[in-house]
Amino acid sequence: MKITKLAFFNPQGNFDKNDSHLTEHPDFGGQLIYVKELAKEISKLGIKVDIITRKIVDEKWPEFSDNFDYYPGYENLRIIRVPFGGNKFLNKEKLWDHLGEYVKQIINFYSKEKKFPDFVTTHYGDGGISGTMFLYKTGINYSFTAHSLGAQKKDKFSNFDEKFLEEKYRFSIRISAERTAIKYASLIVTSTKQEKEVQYMHPAYKDISIQNIKKFFVIPPGVNTSIFNNVENEQSKYYENILGKFNKSFIILSSRIDPKKNHISVVKSYVSNKRLQEKFNLIIVVRGIDDVYKYSQKNTDEAKILNKIITLAKNKNLLSNIIFLNIQSQHELAALYKAASKFHSIFALTSKYEPFGLAIVEAMACGLPILATKFGGPVEILDNGVYGKLVDPDDIEDISKKILEIANNYIYYKEIGIKRVLSNYTWKSTAEKYLEKILHSKNRKIENIELPKFFLKQI
Ligand SMILES: O=c1ccn([C@@H]2O[C@H](COP(=O)(O)OP(=O)(O)O[C@H]3O[C@H](CO)[C@@H](O)[C@H](O)[C@H]3O)[C@@H](O)[C@H]2O)c(=O)[nH]1
Numbered sequence: 028m029k030i031t032k033l034a035f036f037n038p039q040g041n042f043d044k045n046d047s048h049l050t051e052h053p054d055f056g057g058q059l060i061y062v063k064e065l066a067k068e069i070s071k072l073g074i075k076v077d078i079i080t081r082k083i084v085d086e087k088w089p090e091f092s093d094n095f096d097y098y099p100g101y102e103n104l105r106i107i108r109v110p111f112g113g114n115k116f117l118n119k120e121k122l123w124d125h126l127g128e129y130v131k132q133i134i135n136f137y138s139k140e141k142k143f144p145d146f147v148t149t150h151y152g153d154g155g156i157s158g159t160m161f162l163y164k165t166g167i168n169y170s171f172t173a174h175s176l177g178a179q180k181k182d183k184f185s186n187f188d189e190k191f192l193e194e195k196y197r198f199s200i201r202i203s204a205e206r207t208a209i210k211y212a213s214l215i216v217t218s219t220k221q222e223k224e225v226q227y228m229h230p231a232y233k234d235i236s237i238q239n240i241k242k243f244f245v246i247p248p249g250v251n252t253s254i255f256n257n258v259e260n261e262q263s264k265y266y267e268n269i270l271g272k273f274n275k276s277f278i279i280l281s282s283r284i285d286p287k288k289n290h291i292s293v294v295k296s297y298v299s300n301k302r303l304q305e306k307f308n309l310i311i312v313v314r315g316i317d318d319v320y321k322y323s324q325k326n327t328d329e330a331k332i333l334n335k336i337i338t339l340a341k342n343k344n345l346l347s348n349i350i351f352l353n354i355q356s357q358h359e360l361a362a363l364y365k366a367a368s369k370f371h372s373i374f375a376l377t378s379k380y381e382p383f384g385l386a387i388v389e390a391m392a393c394g395l396p397i398l399a400t401k402f403g404g405p406v407e408i409l410d411n412g413v414y415g416k417l418v419d420p421d422d423i424e425d426i427s428k429k430i431l432e433i434a435n436n437y438i439y440y441k442e443i444g445i446k447r448v449l450s451n452y453t454w455k456s457t458a459e460k461y462l463e464k465i466l467h468s469k470n471r472k473i474e475n476i477e478l479p480k481f482f483l484k485q486i
């Protein structure tokens with residue numbers, strides 16, 4: 028039986044045609060890009076697709092109050108926002124208590140439409156456990172894509188007190204949800220072999236992953252090459268004029284300002300290496316923040332990171348070498364990358380842990396050579412250092428050394444990076460492979476579902 032209708036469960040963040048707040052907030056990151064791009068590509072294959080997320084009625088988040096939203100030109104694709112957990116915006120860590128309501132609202136919605144989806148794709152632990160609860164109530168199977176698993180993140184914060192971690196990140200609930208999602212999924216999609224063989228084999232998941240190993244399939248994500256490519260445009264020429272004034276190359280950091288992205292390691296390498304300071308300035312992308320110095324006085328995770336960066340640079344009289352750019356869209360980000368590539372710049376991502384790293388393949392497509400963490404998906408994207416340089420994200424010396432090595436072989440790394448991305452990472456092939464695996468697994472018999480008590484009492 029073929030697939031005519033697919034639902035995507037993504038309770039966190041939110042979706043609209045302008046990608047509002049993308050990377051401005053820890054809950055608006057690559058996962059939303061992945062879900063949007065994949066849903067678009069699948070809908071282009073003639074399948075009806077619903078992205079189901081949360082209805083938010085909050086003056087600070089005005090874009091997300093309509094029950095429906097759309098991406099222009101994608102008639103088969105709907106964004107559906109169901110109310111759960113009240114009206115106000117909630118951080119993803121607060122959604123766990125309301126996922127039963129999310130699922131009940133989805134069931135009500137489809138009961139009224141009298142047409143349920145043939146299959147569900149679920150994203151992150153909160154989407155996954157929602158898929159399990161939906162399966163428990165309707166018998167409709169789901170795939171699980173973690174995007175990021177809680178245990179790796181927890182390990183990287185092991186120097187923090189357990190109680191603090193539980194309150195702030197609710198790791199025990201998250202890991203129990205992830206384990207349940209793995210156990211009852213009929214398909215588990217990872218972005219790399221490394222994610223399947225290392226991330227899911229973490230002691231927190233190993234037993235359940237091994238029992239379900241036949242459900243795992245590696246499907247690489249893609250790059251939107253209509254945005255990220257090596258073709259000059261008005262916007263890239265605008266950035267070329269700005270960057271040209273410095274008469275230097277640039278090291279670019281463009282991730283969400285999140286402790287896990289570990290911007291500090293690159294800043295520490297920069298302020299401690301004279302040769303880097305002579306050849307490069309640092310560009311730090313800060314989406315949605317106009318006055319970084321003022322913002323850095325706040326009491327948020329992002330502000331503390333920015334404050335540390337400013338302090339490190341100020342102590343070495345290097346503040347003028349650091350350029351904070353408020354980039355508002357992926358189009359603008361791509362324009363910055365292309366312009367920076369003209370000045371032999373380098374993209375750096377020294378995350379404590381990076382499950383995949385869409386930012387890496389996007390920067391490569393725009394002609395930026397890559398320095399990336401060796402912990403996680405970048406190992407596969409860069410094929411163990413063939414297509415870019417891998418570092419221990421806390422080895423300050425090695426970061427400086429490898430940036431200079433790339434600089435000495437710039438055109439080589441630029442060119443092989445572009446080739447690597449264009450031949451391996453397109454959303455069209457991601458969509459085709461997802462559908463192939465969904466058809467292969469949609470009728471798998473999943474029985475005797477046992478929900479964790481925390482969720483059973485919600486549904
Ligand atoms: O100013 C900016 C900066 C970034 N981005 C986008 O934000 C996304 C960032 O994605 P990614 O680099 O993958 O990081 P995360 O937000 O942390 O995404 C999570 O989910 C992704 C998809 O599964 C995985 O690739 C990551 O490893 C995982 O941490 C990219 O598409 C960027 O284009 C913007 O749109 N504007």
Ligand SMILES: O=P(O)(O)OC[C@H]1O[C@](O)(CO)[C@@H](O)[C@@H]1O
Pocket residue numbers: 039040053054055056057058059151173174175176177180287
């Ligand atoms: O740092 P965490 O909690 O593992 O979450 C990473 C996730 O956060 C997001 O940025 C928000 O959804 C996702 O893009 C990503 O999958």
